[in-house]
Amino acid sequence: MIDHEVLRRVSETLVDRKQASPESSYVSSLYAKGTDAICKKVAEEAAETIMAAKDGNQLHLVREVTDLWFHSLVLLGHFGLSADDVLVEFRRREGISGIDEKRSRING
Numbered sequence: 509m510i511d512h513e514v515l516r517r518v519s520e521t522l523v524d525r526k527q528a529s530p531e532s533s534y535v536s537s538l539y540a541k542g543t544d545a546i547c548k549k550v551a552e553e554a555a556e557t558i559m560a561a562k563d564g565n566q567l568h569l570v571r572e573v574t575d576l577w578f579h580s581l582v583l584l585g586h587f588g589l590s591a592d593d594v595l596v597e598f599r600r601r602e603g604i605s606g607i608d609e610k611r612s613r614i615n616g
Contacts, residue, residue, distance in 0.1 A: 515591035518578070522585040538582055546586055550579045 525535035538546050553576040560572040584590060 512591070512595060515581070515595070519581055519585065519590035519592070522581055523590075526585070535582055539586060543586060546579070546583050550576070550583055553579045 522535055525533045526539055528536040530537040530540040538549065553572065557569070557572040557576050560569040563569075581591060584593065
């Protein structure tokens, strides 16, 4: 089972980094560059995740997914959201067919 507390701690750290100097913090520098730069980084990490999956190296895949999750958390933090918001959505979707869930978004 995933340790959701680590996601919360990372989210809290990302909030703290908003106050840091962009010269002293990688995350702060991303926040300072804005939405486009953060989205570009998420897209880059998604592409690297896909390439790792195609390579079939499990450790490489896990590391790339970790980078993707991290940068997704940065994106969420940029909009005042956190891992908790995503976990709430996962809980809402739990036990719902993927087909039904997607249909509810199209029709709702």
